[in-house]
């Protein structure tokens with residue numbers, strides 16, 4: 436409960452210094468707020484020094500409790516020159532000291548889980564609850580002692596108790612939250628809006644006391660407007676600052692500008708309602724801000740997790756995409772080794788195999804680089820090509836594998852197709868993936884032969900569309916329902932990344948991709964933008 440930074444600050448300062456500062460401030464505040472007292476006693480309608488006692492114990496710890504008994508004695512001595520006889524006086528100081536020691540101890544001992552930074556609305560309510568019960572206790576006993584010692588008449592008991600209760604409670608409600616927030620570094624930020632709010636407070640005060648003839652107390656409601664305004668915009672620090680300013684201004688007006696013409700206690704009753712409203716509104720706003728802050732943290736954590744997830748996907752994608760050129764490179768290097776071992780060493784063939792192996796390794800490197808770019812930034816390197824060029828280049832890569840597997844391939848490009856602006860390597864990669872999937876499906880189903888068709892045409896919407904169809908078993912229903920789920924595979928050693936990567940690439944080009952089961956087997960359709968369309 437007790438804040439570490441504040442306890443370090445308190446430890447750095449000597450106990451004597453803090454004690455002396457508290458006693459001096461207590462007496463000074465009592466002197467300044469000695470307004471409309473009941474008789475010659477400290478029964479006044481505004482007692483900010485009670486709030487100060489709460490601040491001392493909550494911020495500096497329970498070892499200052501003895502000062503809570505000394506302070507009322509000192510104030511009576513300096514401000515009122517000990518108006519009560521010694522036995523009654525002793526009892527009065529004891530009641531004040533004991534009442535507020537018990538209250539502040541209850542808060543600072545952690546019994547109610549009270550936090551001095553007031554992070555929750557709960558902390559404000561618990562502070563007000565403890566303040567209300569302790570002030571009722573102190574005010575009633577104080578007035579009873581005065582009446583028992585014949586210092587006031589018993590018929591005045593209620594008035595005196597009410598005045599003291601209001602004074603102490605409002606002293607705590609206005610001073611303590613404000614001081615706790617300032618001490619824990621949550622001050623109101625000064626902006627043009629806060630200046631406007633301050634002006635609104637002054638205007639409301641002027642209207643309450645000097646406006647056109649109306650019952651003045653009735654116009655007190657005007658003071659709610661700037662307090663609600665500041666509480667809604669600046670939360671609890673705003674509400675507390677506004678309340679301190681309003682209270683100071685109210686007492687200044689009553690004491691110096693209209694001395695003796697208004698009943699301070701009645702205004703303080705209204706001020707109490709204003710204080711409760713302001714604190715509640717500020718607390719609610721503060722809780723909402725904290726909920727938003729927590730939500731932001733959760734969203735950031737979620738985004739971090741998602742990024743980690745895509746690192747996972749990136750590695751799987753890289754593994755998937757470089758597998759093909761690397762196995763081609765392996766084939767060529769194996770061929771090269773065989774050629775080198777032949778008796779009449781075919782130097783031209785060996786050079787060709789080495790060059791082909793090199794091309795495939797370069798391709799693997801380029802695939803990795805482009806994939807990384809695509810997944811990290813969504814960037815693509817565009818050039819404008821004929822559709823037939825695109826298909827031929829991709830099919831050239833897969834043809835040898837297909838021939839070995841006994842799968843034939845046919846391609847067809849409709850005559851009036853426009854040129855397309857694409858990242859050639861990436862679209863080739865899509866085509867290679869889809870054709871390989873097709874032949875793996877035919878092979879995987881145990882068919883001894885099969886056909887793959889690659890057709891470029893216009894879609895029903897007029898965009899260039901490519902359809903890769905095969906005579907394999909077709910997609911299963913789960914694949915059609917969740918077509919691009921990463922890591923979904925039915926192949927031994929499959930990664931389940933091919934289709935999801937194809938979708939990323941096609942969508943990065945502004946196209947669409949979908950799966951279907953045609954009359955013969957599986958069909959994958961994807962569209963591209965033509966050269967005249969704006970780039971994605």
Ligand code: ADP
Pocket residue numbers: 872873874876905907908909910911914923924925926928929930931932933934935957958
């Ligand atoms: P992988 O090829 O590593 O399994 P893909 O994402 O490319 O990953 O494919 C996911 C799954 O979709 C495959 O395991 C297969 O079950 C199914 N599939 C893909 N293409 C075809 C096709 N042409 N015919 C039938 N099923 C296919």
